[in-house]
Amino acid sequence: xxxxxxxxxxxxxxxxxxxxxxxxxxxxxxxxxxxxxxxxxxxxxxxxxxxxxxxxxxxxxxxxxxxxx
Amino acid sequence: xxxxxxxxxxxxxxxxxxxxxxxxxxxxxxxxxxxxxxxxxxxxxxxxxxxxxxxxxxxxxxxxxxxxx
Numbered sequence: 001x002x003x004x005x006x007x008x009x010x011x012x013x014x015x016x017x018x019x020x021x022x023x024x025x026x027x028x029x030x031x032x033x034x035x036x037x038x039x040x041x042x043x044x045x046x047x048x049x050x051x052x053x054x055x056x057x058x059x060x061x062x063x064x065x066x067x068x069x
Numbered sequence: 070x071x072x073x074x075x076x077x078x079x080x081x082x083x084x085x086x087x088x089x090x091x092x093x094x095x096x097x098x099x100x101x102x103x104x105x106x107x108x109x110x111x112x113x114x115x116x117x118x119x120x121x122x123x124x125x126x127x128x129x130x131x132x133x134x135x136x137x138x
Binding site: 001011014017018021023025026027028029030031032033034035036037038039040042043047050051054055056 | 070080083086087090092093094095096097098099100101102103104105106107108109111112116119120123124125
C-alpha cells in the first residue's frame with residue numbers, strides 16, 4: 001500500500017465517486033496492489049520478503065506485508 | 070483479484086522476472102487491487118459489499134472479498 005504520507009490520487013478519486021453516488025461515511029480510501037503467489041514449500045520466508053521488497057513493492061513509496069495462507 | 074479463468078499478463082510477467090533473477094519455486098503469480106477504506110461505524114456490511122461490487126471491482130473479470138479490520 002502507498003505509505004501514509006504519499007498522496008493517493010486514485011484513492012481520492014474513489015472517495016469523491018462514493019460521495020457522488022450518495023454513499024456517505026467513508027473518510028478515506030487507499031488503493032494498492034495485491035499479489036497472490038503459488039509457491040513450493042521450499043521457498044523460505046526470507047526469499048518471500050526479498051521478492052516482495054525487491055520486485056513487487058516500491059519501498060520508497062509503498063509499505064508491504066507478506067502473509068502465508 | 071482476477072478470476073482464475075482470466076489471463077493475468079502482469080502476474081505472468083512477474084513469474085518470468087522471478088526466474089530471470091534466479092528465484093525458483095514460484096509456480097504462479099496473480100496481481101490484483103487492494104483497497105483500504107476508513108469508514109464510520111454507521112456503514113453497514115451491505116453498503117460495503119455494494120461499494121466493493123459496484124465501484125471498486127469489475128465483477129465480470131474479478132473476484133473480491135470484504136474484510137473489516
